[in-house]
Amino acid sequence: MNKNSKVSLAEVAAAAGVSKMTASRVLREEGGYSEQTRDKVMAEVERLGYLPNRLATVFAGDTSSTFVGVSIPGLGNEIFTQVLEGIDRKLGAYQHQTMLGMNEHSLDQEERWIETVLSWKPAGLIVTGRAHSPKAVHMMRGAGIPVVEIWDYNSSPIDMCVGLDHFDSGYAMGRHLAERGYQRFGYVGTFHQTANAAAARLSGYRKAIEDAGGTLVQPVLLRDVPGFYPGHYGTEQLLAAHRGVEVIYYQNDNLAVGGIHYCQKLGMSIPEDIGIAGWGDMPIAAIQPVRLTSTAVPHLRIGQLAAEMVLSRIQGHEIKKTRDVGHVLIPGATVL
Amino acid sequence: MNKNSKVSLAEVAAAAGVSKMTASRVLREEGGYSEQTRDKVMAEVERLGYLPNRLATVFAGDTSSTFVGVSIPGLGNEIFTQVLEGIDRKLGAYQHQTMLGMNEHSLDQEERWIETVLSWKPAGLIVTGRAHSPKAVHMMRGAGIPVVEIWDYNSSPIDMCVGLDHFDSGYAMGRHLAERGYQRFGYVGTFHQTANAAAARLSGYRKAIEDAGGTLVQPVLLRDVPGFYPGHYGTEQLLAAHRGVEVIYYQNDNLAVGGIHYCQKLGMSIPEDIGIAGWGDMPIAAIQPVRLTSTAVPHLRIGQLAAEMVLSRIQGHEIKKTRDVGHVLIPGATVL
DNA sequence: TACCCTTACGTTACGGGTAACTCAAGGCGA
DNA sequence: TCGCCTTGAGTTACCCGTAACGTAAGGGTA
Numbered sequence: 001m002n003k004n005s006k007v008s009l010a011e012v013a014a015a016a017g018v019s020k021m022t023a024s025r026v027l028r029e030e031g032g033y034s035e036q037t038r039d040k041v042m043a044e045v046e047r048l049g050y051l052p053n054r055l056a057t058v059f060a061g062d063t064s065s066t067f068v069g070v071s072i073p074g075l076g077n078e079i080f081t082q083v084l085e086g087i088d089r090k091l092g093a094y095q096h097q098t099m100l101g102m103n104e105h106s107l108d109q110e111e112r113w114i115e116t117v118l119s120w121k122p123a124g125l126i127v128t129g130r131a132h133s134p135k136a137v138h139m140m141r142g143a144g145i146p147v148v149e150i151w152d153y154n155s156s157p158i159d160m161c162v163g164l165d166h167f168d169s170g171y172a173m174g175r176h177l178a179e180r181g182y183q184r185f186g187y188v189g190t191f192h193q194t195a196n197a198a199a200a201r202l203s204g205y206r207k208a209i210e211d212a213g214g215t216l217v218q219p220v221l222l223r224d225v226p227g228f229y230p231g232h233y234g235t236e237q238l239l240a241a242h243r244g245v246e247v248i249y250y251q252n253d254n255l256a257v258g259g260i261h262y263c264q265k266l267g268m269s270i271p272e273d274i275g276i277a278g279w280g281d282m283p284i285a286a287i288q289p290v291r292l293t294s295t296a297v298p299h300l301r302i303g304q305l306a307a308e309m310v311l312s313r314i315q316g317h318e319i320k321k322t323r324d325v326g327h328v329l330i331p332g333a334t335v336l
Numbered sequence: 337m338n339k340n341s342k343v344s345l346a347e348v349a350a351a352a353g354v355s356k357m358t359a360s361r362v363l364r365e366e367g368g369y370s371e372q373t374r375d376k377v378m379a380e381v382e383r384l385g386y387l388p389n390r391l392a393t394v395f396a397g398d399t400s401s402t403f404v405g406v407s408i409p410g411l412g413n414e415i416f417t418q419v420l421e422g423i424d425r426k427l428g429a430y431q432h433q434t435m436l437g438m439n440e441h442s443l444d445q446e447e448r449w450i451e452t453v454l455s456w457k458p459a460g461l462i463v464t465g466r467a468h469s470p471k472a473v474h475m476m477r478g479a480g481i482p483v484v485e486i487w488d489y490n491s492s493p494i495d496m497c498v499g500l501d502h503f504d505s506g507y508a509m510g511r512h513l514a515e516r517g518y519q520r521f522g523y524v525g526t527f528h529q530t531a532n533a534a535a536a537r538l539s540g541y542r543k544a545i546e547d548a549g550g551t552l553v554q555p556v557l558l559r560d561v562p563g564f565y566p567g568h569y570g571t572e573q574l575l576a577a578h579r580g581v582e583v584i585y586y587q588n589d590n591l592a593v594g595g596i597h598y599c600q601k602l603g604m605s606i607p608e609d610i611g612i613a614g615w616g617d618m619p620i621a622a623i624q625p626v627r628l629t630s631t632a633v634p635h636l637r638i639g640q641l642a643a644e645m646v647l648s649r650i651q652g653h654e655i656k657k658t659r660d661v662g663h664v665l666i667p668g669a670t671v672l
Numbered sequence: 673t674a675c676c677c678t679t680a681c682g683t684t685a686c687g688g689g690t691a692a693c694t695c696a697a698g699g700c701g702a
Numbered sequence: 703t704c705g706c707c708t709t710g711a712g713t714t715a716c717c718c719g720t721a722a723c724g725t726a727a728g729g730g731t732a
Contacts, residue, residue, distance in 0.1 A: 675732090677729085679726105693715100695710105695712075696712095697710090701705100702703105
């Protein structure tokens, strides 16, 4: 009996008049016991309210645990919310649990989190992005469990990955806007230490503009969460610093909607006076009076696929190690 | 060496030429060893990449684990997203982790989830709502760990609780609307088996209307997630079934915004032709052209408080067992 | 010199479950 | 009647860390 006075298998066995081993066999339905014995054991399990201690089983090295470490930046916008929902629902359907860690975009925090979670012997690991500290990479490599890097598609992942090519996505939007005749481009996003997915989109956007012979004015990178209000004053900053910007690409739809509000407040018409493009096809985009030009990404599916990859590997299946879920550019009425 | 060929403390100790116990003392900085010994041990820890197996420690009953089971309905709207964010950030700040479970509003699913999570010996449990299966309640009572019921304020919780009185919140809105002169009231929400918080708000609303001598037409309860589109067609359903509804109270702001869109599509003016009230003061409300009448609730704070209560109890502090965070009715321009 | 104390370790036992092995009783065929 | 197989158990060892206790060497004290 431990300090919480929880019932152990030994007590159940003693009460039923059998050995621990027999009780264990009954509980695992392994066979090799009489019906009479099974009934006695199960009756005591019920009576004593026995709950197995899974820690002991995993500790003994006989099975793996049933939780998967999941590291995401945070839940500030709907995107990772949906990724997380996809992961947890899929894991839950297979009796697995999510052990969550919100690590902003800090590699240090992620490293510490990985170290702690690994010490609990998770069944797998799902981490966001392709950038990790060297020690974190080393730990993930040596952990001997399935590891999925999500969000950023990456042809040579630590173990597996599912996501999309953000550079391509940014390039596609830049080219789309250039084809609509724009020549002077703006960008509003948020700033992070790490080279992240949004930075890759900006790079792609910049490249597309160069290829088309257009001009990208100095991007506005805010130190803030990518929400409505930052979109509002980020746009203010951009337009104050540069004249003649014809179209603005935002890090995501929340920022873009904030930008729309700011432009309308100034009396500008969209898309006549200025074009607006977002990213993520977030719910907010769906309820704008006019359809926002954006890029749709299967957030929920990324989460589901990541969970599936971990689960398949646990079950011993060999599977495709990298999945590119792609993106779909949604032409809207907020650009010409 | 176990099957994952992970390094054990015994190996580190052998490599350093000391006993397991000495290595253990060095790692826990317990004292009672020479500097020379410490350096030898730490050098081997580095060299072998030793990661302690926390399972063994907890299993041995010496300490508690560092993860907290958190059961929420889901992440369908921003409300529980923020609650979860509050919980995980607070836990993370104290080196604890969230073990997540999304249990829709199913008590069965919650019960199974609680059973599994308890078998991992969590340091605490945070569950949503006051309704749980008898077996779930029994397990939580007997677990010997801090348990916090969030969302619904409840003066006699299983262990602790933090939330608000949803009946009061609904009553307040009903009275507010009655005071503005409305007499014929509608309600649009979603349907769940369990008596949940939204049902309590509806009860309060109904009571306020009765007390004011008004009429509540048959509420529309959809079997759907409470998002924009259900708000749209729920309103359609309500207005088709009943004439002369003057104001509609929605389960949350997402539904209310869907309702606004439907009414505007019909050519109705808000609030001249119909009043609209939501709940939750969700981000969507902030970007409506006119301020939505709603009720603000400190979502993030509920999560933070719940995590704090668990952490305080783990540290052995005696704390207030119930916290009512209250609500604030936000009068807007969508009612007269 | 005898005694005690401190320092720096080592040894043993334990927690809860399971794999691998052992063992007794009964049935059955030759 | 003997040997062999099957069924239904029990016994032992182990997983990895830590609490509790044991101990040898060296220093200080009366």
